[in-house]
Amino acid sequence: MSDVIKEDQVLDCSGMLCPMPVVKTSKAMKELQSGQVLKMIATDPGAPPDMEAWSRQTGNELLRSMTEAGKFIFYLKKK
């Protein structure tokens, strides 16, 4: 059983296709303070590799990536 991550904000990108989840995530992260966590929910099958790449490129840490009830859930920590 893994630790519970507490998010500061939730962004639901269900139903959105590339590049919208990335665009919305980028905008939402800009609103957060350093150290805060965004929980992003997506249904786009391209989201897991995209969010991994986004995190690597922007330096905002991808704390956890998981699948729940057919949805992809990401916890991203603002750098």
Add this chain to the structure above:
Amino acid sequence: MLWKTNDPDTKKILYVQTHGEKDPERTATPFFLATAGAAMDNEVCIYFTMNGPQCLAKGNGEKIFIPRKGGNGKELKYFIDQAQEIGVRLLVCQPSLDLHGYTMDDMIEGVEMIGGAAFNDMAVHADAVIAF
């Protein structure tokens, strides 16, 4: 130098779009890849040459329709707006304007004109150049 960033960590990506009205299905992808690139905190420009400037002519964004199997196609304007909103810069090539009888007045708001030397200068200083 046409690239604006002074931050060595910011990557610079230059897309090149050569397609226009005749190939609607080839018009949207450079815009949305550029949008994703900008959302990853890169500096991103798209250079429109050959038929590319047709994508930026006033009224064409509404006219060029990107079809999609099963419906849900979209006007090109949707992708252009998305790219401009996130800070992707749209550059046109002067001789390609002439090719279509365009002037800068025919281009949508925000388009910048550069020449062949400036394009090559941007290309050698870019981290990636991707042509369509």
